[in-house]
């Protein structure tokens with residue numbers, strides 16, 4: 001098996017893997033499981049600085065994105081899709097799928113969404129039921145200022161939907177301060193549980209809007225209303241992925257116990273950027289680097305696949321290329337959650353240096369040493 005250094009899925013700690021192997025009960029019939037599920041969700045709310053109710057849904061991160069759009073959108077609703085990346089743009093597909101009328105606010109991939117320009121745009125048009133925005137758009141690694149963006153949208157009475165699947169637990173998220181109505185996360189990024197679960201945090205306001213729909217939600221699996229009052233009714237819409245949730249609960253405890261987690265991401269991300277540029281490589285972004293991933297331009301004359309395949313064959317390390325409009329242009333080094341560790345990153349950077357040398361790139365300095373030096 002490769003050492004996985006991609007921007008998710010991430011490495012999973014042994015205590016999470018062990019929790020997933022525990023004996024299971026019937027999650028539909030055992031009242032104890034409802035308490036366990038609710039307690040796990042309450043910890044999630046605490047971690048995101050909110051009393052908004054959290055939900056854990058049985059499906060990978062994308063299910064959360066679709067569920068937010070499916071449950072909020074009624075045919076003809078105007079929805080503002082704020083985008084400067086692949087996942088940002090992808091929201092438009094979900095909105096249209098459920099009959100929404102998409103208006104896009106698009107900006108350059110190389111930097112964060114410009115908040116002043118967004119404000120100017122809203123001055124001329126703010127008649128939207130909700131808006132979507134991505135915190136860390138992983139294919140390019142850009143980090144958007146969700147606090148400023150969502151606070152601004154809230155001033156115009158627009159509900160906010162934020163995909164922080166690749167941001168949360170590696171970057172600070174404060175739901176209350178940022179006025180986020182629907183926050184979306186996934187198990188397999190900085191939380192460092194295996195893929196399989198979506199987490200959603202939903203404000204009372206958003207829940208009321210969902211409940212007051214005039215038309216039924218055109219989905220069962222992606223209908224959040226099916227989770228409403230699950231605890232009071234002792235009823236989930238479908239059998240919960242109990243082993244995955246056992247694992248998630250321990251991954252949450254790991255994060256709660258790790259007081260250094262955000263600073264660690266910041267230190268490692270900074271040192272990685274320093275090392276990569278010192279070696280003569282270029283970062284894709286001009287500004288707005290997320291602390292969860294470093295996105296490096298593929299040097300002239302080399303193919304992304306050559307780098308990725310050599311890293312696998314010679315060093316047994318798995319890194320990522322990118323996709324959609326970013327395909328072929330960059331390689332991505334994931335340092336989120338359990339991957340944001342000095343040992344793992346030192347090994348990764350040493351291997352990347354050797355790989356690039358082998359492929360003919362004049363590596364200007366040993367990247368692992370530049371990385372360690374920056375951490376001092």
Ligand SMILES: *Cc1c(COP(=O)(O)O)cnc(C)c1O
Nearest residue numbers: 061062087136137138163165166
């Ligand atoms: C990973 C990720 C998701 C979930 O989708 P995947 O199928 O795991 O790619 C959603 N949004 C963002 C920004 C992500 O990085």
